[in-house]
Amino acid sequence: MREREMSNESERELELDCMGALCPAPIIQLGKAVKTLSVGETILLKADDPATESDIAAWARLTGNSVAPISKHVYRVTKK
């Protein structure tokens, strides 16, 4: 996991690269990473496991966080 500077804002955003990781590892890693955030902060998840696409929406519903798909295999998650 690494931090990167948002290009057009002064906020910082964590990036979590789970490309190649298999179900349920991306969701577990995401949950751990989100615990380190404050409310309103975001994390960019990259994951290509076929289950992540549907599981990330279910994860958000169960945990009360929000998810927005950015592009194929990339999701922006906001801690609520």
Place this chain on the structure above:
Amino acid sequence: MVTAGAFDGERPLHPAGAKVLLAAFEQGWAGPNGLSDASAKARQLLNAAREEIGAGLGVSGTEVEFWGEPALVSPIAIMGAPNFSVGKFVAGATERQEILAVGAKSRAMVTIPVSAHGLLDRDQLLEEVESTSVVAIQSANGETGVRQELSDLSGLVGGLSAHLHLDFAASGPLMKLPSYWSTADFPAKSWNGPAGLGIMLINKDRRWANPLAAATSGSTLRSPGSFSLPLVLAAAASLTGWLDDATRESERIRGLITLMRAVIKQTITDVDLAGSGAVNESLPHILSASMLNISGEQLVNALAQEGFAVASGSACVASAIEPSHVLKAMGLLTHGNLRISLLHGVQESEVKRFLALLPGIVERLRLDAGA
């Protein structure tokens, strides 16, 4: 026969079927179409079994066809509909894969979405179905136990006189045929009959032609006849015995599943229980729960070590690469999935032991995963 802890949906042959099976191999060995005395005897046994199965399923014996390959029954029934090559093929998003695969052979396929509780979107069904359509609907889902409102949905399709194929693989005769239907699939396994026997029902008032007729034995046969007569006889005996059992057992088993849903919800956090669990929306014996942050394979293995055989629809089991299309269509978590199917005769003590163990196993697996 030991079935304690067998919660994975595998069904042993019903004792009534097992009893007739050996005798059936002795008496029903000849082909039923020959001229010998043995063939005449076989023909007599086959006709009696056809009538018995028809009566058990609520149809006439002439509407019952036997197939030696159960997985082909639905695809063949659908492809034999009069308009299959010209009309739309309309199927629910949670149908079995072998039914959805028929879409590749159709002129055009439309998939009807389901609600979060797994119920078909009736408005979209109404919008998509035309008189030339071929529609496939399952009575209930084998992964989640969600049952469809067949009388309502069949009425919608019947109003347009479209071909309606119904898949009873999950519910078996627990659910009845509605007043409108064209073809139906009842594997003998659905009532603890023998494996390897498919049963296709063809409504005598609807048109249907075997799409493989030219490739099998001629022009008019509705099935190739390549089934095992002893299995048919065992299926008939199993059906009669199973219906008797179901009368006694269904409500007791529903009580156990209701208890399981309540305890799982109460004792395990971050869990997705499939379906509403309401009586009119669920089969009595099936439960599906997906638990966040654990692997389905590890869960199945951990329960196996405690003597429980369960199934999982998760992608994270050795046999699967893609997540369950059923859980996905319902928007449910596809990992950490546990699928339970209770058999007639299941003991309440087994269920309670399972419920006492499950929360601790889930907690341990989550800790091990660092969640």
